[in-house]
Structure formats: C-alpha cells, structure tokens
Amino acid sequence: MTDDIPPIEDLLPHRGPMRLIDRVVAWEPDRVACRAVVRPDNPFLRDGRLEAVAHMELIAQAAAAHITLADPLRRPIRGYLVAARDLVLAREAEVLLGTTLEVFVQEVARLGAFASYEGRVTLGDQVMAQGNVKVYRREDEP
Numbered sequence: 286m287t288d289d290i291p292p293i294e295d296l297l298p299h300r301g302p303m304r305l306i307d308r309v310v311a312w313e314p315d316r317v318a319c320r321a322v323v324r325p326d327n328p329f330l331r332d333g334r335l336e337a338v339a340h341m342e343l344i345a346q347a348a349a350a351h352i353t354l355a356d357p358l359r360r361p362i363r364g365y366l367v368a369a370r371d372l373v374l375a376r377e378a379e380v381l382l383g384t385t386l387e388v389f390v391q392e393v394a395r396l397g398a399f400a401s402y403e404g405r406v407t408l409g410d411q412v413m414a415q416g417n418v419k420v421y422r423r424e425d426e427p
Contacts, residue, residue, distance in 0.1 A: 296353040297346060298361045302326040305339065306346045306388065309354070316391040317351040319343075323384045335380035340414030341369055344404030347390040348420050352400065355392075364422035367399070372416030380408060398422050 290309045297304055305327065311318040321343055323330065329339035345366040353361050380386065387407045394401040399421055406414040 296350045296361055298363050302328050305343050309350050312354050317347055319347045319350060319388040321386045321388060323380060323382055333382050337374040337376050340374055340406040341372060343388045343406050344390055344418050347388040348402040351390055352422055362422045364420050366418060367421045368419040370417040375413045
C-alpha cells in the first residue's frame, strides 16, 4: 500500500533532529519500508560520518511508523526501544552527510504493548545493519 501514506510528521512523535526517518515509501499490514537522508543536524553525525549506533534508532523509528500506520486511528503512539537482539552493525562502510539510507522492518511478534521487529538498514546493495528490536508502546496514550 502506497497511496494512503501520510507525511512522516504525522506518523512519528519524534521532532527536530531526532526524527531520522524522512518518509515511508511502502507499507503492508506486517511491514514497512522507509527512507532516511543523513542531515547536518543528525545527532549521530560525528566529523561528517554517521555513527553505527544510529542504525538501531533508524530501525526503531521505522517500527514506530509501522505501529502508527497499523493503528486504525493512525495516532503517533509514543513508544520506547527496549531491547535489541542479534543486531549487527557494519562499521567498514562510511555513511556520510547527505547519504540516503533505506530502512525495512517486519513485525514478527506482538504481545500486548510489546512488539518484535526484524529490521535492516541498507546503503545501495550494502547491508549497514540488521537484527531484531523490541519496542514498547504506551497503552495510556489518548
């Protein structure tokens, strides 16, 4: 589904430099594909290069976008990254200012307010990060 994707500002609670995802390019009920451009105000940018740990946050934000898109009311629900498992971060490639990254996540399990996602960040055909993240969404949101 691509015709009904709202702007990223409507999907994520993140604002300012901490919003790393620029847009959702495709989504289905169990997965989402996003795009992120490394901007000058990115808090993970050091000496013109993106720190590898940023990829974990990119995967978590893509999961947050998926949660909002899957919500019948499409409310940006506040949540938290609570765990990462088998997450591999590539260090050999340089991700520079202005680079466009693709971020893919697929929901693999959900239990109440917790969800598990398999994620991958790519730069062209190179995998920059892949692994599993667990997120918690606040059930007390209006």
